[in-house]
Amino acid sequence: MSGPWLPDVLFWAFGSGSVVAAIQVFRTDSMVRAAFWLLASFGGVAAILILLGLQFLGFILLLMMAGEMAIMAV
Known part of the structure; x- marks a missing residue:
């Protein structure tokens, strides 16, 4: 299933998300x-950084x- 195009697809998916x-x-x-x-946005950026x-x-x-999130919960 993983091909040479998979990192590109994941990058664009996390980036657009x-x-x-x-x-x-x-x-x-x-x-x-x-x-x-904001959690979803930062999670996508973290996923891009890990992918890179x-x-x-x-x-x-x-x-x-x-x-x-801990500070905002208080």
Whole structure:
């Protein structure tokens, strides 16, 4: 199933998903929904970083997201 085109397809899927989620952050009226859209956007960016071979930056972004969600929950 994996071919030479698979990383390109995943890159464009995560990239377009991140852009759509980032737009929804500003279109949403609820702060909680905006936080979940922001989580989806950052998750897509972290997936792109991991896909590009920058695992350290991807996991740092995920840790930053976890801290942000913990602070917003308080």
